[in-house]
Amino acid sequence: MVEVKDLYKEYSIKKRGATHYFLKRSERTIIKAVDHVSFIVNQGEAVGYVGPNGSGKSTTIKMLTGVLQPTSGEIRVNGIDPSKNRIENNRNIGVVFGNRSQLWWDVPIIESFGFLQKLYQIPDSIYKNNLEYFVDKLELQNIINRPERQLSFGQRIRCNIVAAFLHNPAVVYLDEPTIGLDLESKERMRNIINKINKERETTIFITSHDLLDIELLCNRLLIIDNGKIITDTDFDNMLKIYNRKQIFKCRVIDKLIDIPMNLKKDIKVRRLEGNHLEVEFDNQKIDIKELLEELSRYVSFSDVSIESMSIEDIVKKILIRKEQ
Ligand SMILES: Nc1ncnc2c1ncn2[C@@H]1O[C@H](COP(=O)(O)OP(=O)(O)OP(=O)(O)O)[C@@H](O)[C@H]1O
Ligand SMILES: [Mg+2]
Known part of the structure; x- marks a missing residue:
């Protein structure tokens, strides 16, 4: 379960011409990236987190994963505060940032996966099962022995998806996972995420500007604009109203x-x-x-x-x- 209460994050950026390292208030501009957001996501839900550029989606996900510390407010992911107990939290979660890789550039993909197995202490049987499953479903047979730097963008994202799911996490955050993918790869990606959400009851929290991703994968939609949640709705209900x-x-x-x-x-x-x-x-x-x-x-x-x-x-x- 992901619980978010009154979550607030501001960035303080230097105004042009400001010089000091410790900036005076007048020399800073405050950006309210996430502005008192609250929601609860239950285990097994698939939630689409949607909004215009700069509305605060990635900032939210960075706080949920413990990469960023909130300015104020509370987050609990299966009872754990992600920014205070990052390592413990990492065992429960998987993350894919469509624009940033979690793998090692010069190392064959399979060795990166092996390293993750050690890091997360994944038992051999689970690791082997998952590896076989994802390599087959995402057609990575000819790719995993090559280093990431030799792969195309879409191939890299597919490998990052595997990395996010290897340790059977309870919650997976996907920040624009289908960005830059061709139609066939998008479809493959959606199918596998959908399957895992349904079969393993993995909670999915996903952002995408391709709203077909959201429509096909999610049963609930959160719309964020200017750091504020303006809609939190059951998908079917929304369709009934607008359809x-x-x-x-x-x-x-x-x-x-x-x-x-x-x-x-x-x-x-x-x-x-x-x-x-x-x-x-x-x-x-x-x-x-x-x-x-x-x-x-x-x-x-x-x-x-x-x-x-x-x-x-x-x-x-x-x-x-x-x-x-
Ligand atoms: N490191 C940072 N320093 C200062 N401001 C930032 C930083 N990161 C993000 N912001 C600002 O915070 C706001 C929210 O950004 P965020 O990346 O969360 O948006 P987003 O919803 O993910 O947008 P996109 O759809 O373009 O990915 C924006 O106004 C952005 O300029
Ligand atoms: Mg973003």
Whole structure:
């Protein structure tokens, strides 16, 4: 279980021109990276931690893993305070930072894994089982005897995933694990994370800008913006609320009169660029016939399609609403 209470982290950065090592208040700018965040993640949950660039996701994960000390607030991961008992905490957790490797650059991957076995005191049988399992699932047979420096970016990330799971951790933090991966590698990665979450009840806490990762892996979504959690929701519930909204897309052949942004209650223009028109409507309140009739007062159109709102659209909506 991961318990986070009133977690706060500020960075103090030097203003331009400030000179002293011990900076006066007036010479510093304070950045509230994580601003009084609280949540509880139960064992076996898969939580997506989503937000714009700079919203505080990586800072949170660094505190959860004990890499950074909070300015204030409390964290307990299976009862352990990560920054005070880092070594003990490390036995329970696995971490993947998509942009930083945990392995040794010049050493064959398999030797890095062997070193981790010693570090975490992983019994031989568990180590062998896990190694076999991950090497097979992530197709690393031809890679593990080579040093990391010879591998491609995607191959490195796959090796880092193995490293994070080798010791059967209870909680795994993944900070943008699919960044830079091709579609096939992403799919392989999602499948394996999903499988481990379901079969071993490993808790997954993941950030990603590819919201398909979140949709496919998680049952709960935390949205963070400017260091504050603005939404904490069950995934299915969120979809129920927002999925009523559908997107109607078409190609405009001719404009009859200017089209207003709010066509009617429950019909809104989302996008009109060149001859591409997108309209959002509530399919519980408006039927297609009514929508088509309404639109034909303004435009003639072809190439019609209707889609449900994507998770990406929903998150954007939540973030925009918060700003208003
Ligand atoms: N070492 C640091 N020193 C000063 N400020 C920092 C430091 N690390 C992060 N920040 C600032 O803290 C805020 C949160 O950064 P963080 O890396 O946690 O964001 P993020 O949500 O992970 O963003 P991204 O999606 O781009 O990875 C940002 O304003 C960032 O500039
Ligand atoms: Mg980040």
